[in-house]
Amino acid sequence: MPILILAVSCTDVVSVDVPEGPIRLTIEASLDWEKGTSGNVQTVLLSNSTAFFDNENPAPVTGAVVQVINNDSGAVFNFADQNNGSYSTNSFVPVLGNSYTLNVTYQGERYTGTETLNPVSDITDIFQSLEDGEDDEALEINVSFQDPVDEENYYFLRFQSRNDQLPELFDIKDEFIDGNLATFYWEKTGDDDTDEFIPGETVDVKLLGVSEDYYYYLQLLIEQYESAGDPFSATPVPLVGNCINLDNPENVPYGYFRVTQMVQDSYTFE
Template sequence: MKTYIKGIALIIGFSFASCEDVIDVDVPTGQIRLVIEASLDWEKGTLGNNQTIKLSTSTPYFETEVIPVVTGASVKVVDMDTNQEYVFIDQNDGRYTISNFVPIIGNTYNLEVIYDNETFTATETLIAVPDFNSITQSTEGGFDDELLEVNVYFDDPADEDNYYLFSFYEPGDLFANVDNFSDEFLNGNEIYNFFEKEDDDDNDQAAFQPGDTVEISFYGISEQFYNFSSIIIEQYYGGGDPFSSTAAEARGNCINETNSDNYAYGYFRVTEVVKASYTFQ
């Protein structure tokens, strides 16, 4: 009897296998666009003269193996206050570099990218960032009083609007944790920020333990980059949340002066950044 039942099950299995059809889903593909990664970040304590701008093109959603780089473009940045022009050299791998950039706090810089007979421009002002007052650790200031968190303190300049971007990264993690905020309700005070991690097998992430190191980058950013990054951060951390807002196309500040409909992705920013490394005790 058992043999008979097994035989029936085997026949049914083959029947289902033979009835499977491969369905090819034609996924719509958006227009291929230029992607501009132009973050001119001046780290405190350095000259800031070595800078890199990356150009590529967008790809279909399911094509993740190769990022198509852009070569042969013309890339330059002009200091609008001094009229100094900085021409970035094509490295033939999507990178355009320069070694004589002069960052000046408060100056306004204009980016110009000429690619495929079209001109893309963007404008940003170099924003200063405060120094760290102190970096500590605790288990009391975060969301979970059993998890270690790193705490960062700095003084916000009084009587001015300031916007900040933080990046926390433990070597070995897939991604850095990024957040931004303004001093709207904290103007002129010492500001405190923290970061803690939970165990997350999906992202191969573990909570902080004694001996772990976290790399901290702290940027002074413009209001327009604050607004842009807020959209990116909300969409990234809201992924998979059924109550999150509908994802919208996040456009940066790079404008196509030749054909406005063929806009670029990415952003041009000019910031001062302070970096630190903290090891948990």
Template sequence: MMRFIKIQIIAIICFGISFQSCTDVIDVDLNDGSPSLVIEASIDWKKGTQGNQQTIKLSMSSPYFDTNTTPVTGATVRVTNTHTKEVFNFTDQENGQYTVSDFLPIIDHTYVLNVQVNGEMYTATETFMPVPEFSRIEQSLEGGFDDEALEVTFYFNDPEGISNYYLSSFQAESDLFPLFSDFSDEFTDGNEIFNFYEKETGDSDDEAFVSGDKVRINLYGISEQYYNYMQLLLEQYNSDGDPFSAIPAKLKGNCINSTNPSVAVFGYFRLTEFVEDTYVFE
């Protein structure tokens, strides 16, 4: 199928004080590629809970201008703990979601995801990573970019002597999506680490935080390979519209088609322990 974009090019030609403009319409041919399997396998374990309830989502990729997704049903989905050899079979809910209610997350254990669909096997391997507790969450006018705007800051103590990688998210009640950031303890090993969120009021319609506003804060412990993946993903997302940024590349997750490696598959199998809190501005 071919799709077209109309682009208007306005040329202004000056002759003394007279101006002439013209508008051309260019039809750009966009070919749709073959749909690929998308695996959303985020096994997130809230610290202090059992983590038994987990969901994996399967769908097919869609053309650029198509906002609809096609769920994948009839697949066999299982996750295996390579240390204990325990297998967790996910149940098809016939809407693209596959669920399990007896999952057992164990920190530092490695798990293998297997998805069998349409005669092909997709696999991925990941290790469960721990996360520290928040030591405190505070509001201030001093730590952000605008000394007249409130920001919220969380703190935690990084474990010493091991490499740790983190993903954090902030989401205010007025935010459609959370704001993600990734960081490591490469230069802060064993020290107190913090991250803050302040509304960017200068270049947007956002208003600064006021008393009573709520922000949901999550901190995830993630693997090094997922940290590298998120670095590239966030870099491409945040550089949108920057003429000096690198050309976006197709991001490849840790899922592969083991039956036919040349067949593309999108998505990621991640295992994270996380902490969360909701801060209310005073």
């Protein structure tokens, strides 16, 4: 007599409660002064953080008091609330080498951070090539600048293709390029959800002179940004910037206060 054996497999759905951290103030204060401009118009963005698995955009913060002080001259720059999470001024005065302090008062707590305005080298050349990247048939963009001799400099190089949503970021320390003409390239390989560069594609380039502290903050930011989605990468952790909470030290804000000099240009592939 034939014997019928029936195997049944059951799958239990396990619901896991993921702990959520407290909502924190996020400070996006990038006072970037483009060479050749007055640099008077600047904006600080404030928002509240959201849960890691929340698809909603961060909630804009209104009703805060925002000001920046030049610690060398004593000049005070007040940033007006635009009622959409942005706070702006048209009277900021950037001075190379001067120290600036950001003060934010929100819901009875005071946040502060300090940075120094660092100079940046000019971009001497932007060109395309084929020979530097992984694929000798793929176009790449090259950016050159002259690093000052016998100075410790840190740079933030940002590429943004107008065909892509996300930028490519580089943190640069002049340890091995001191006093030399330095060239950095970016090649899109086509294996990271972006297509290779094509003739007619335009890339916007920004080069900023940054502080040592921001350089190391940027390193961690880029590492987490580039390893997103990698199952073998380290678990991402909240990045702590240079702003502190004077009234409640445990309620540390996210984000960073930076003051930089910047040069920018664009290149269209032929």
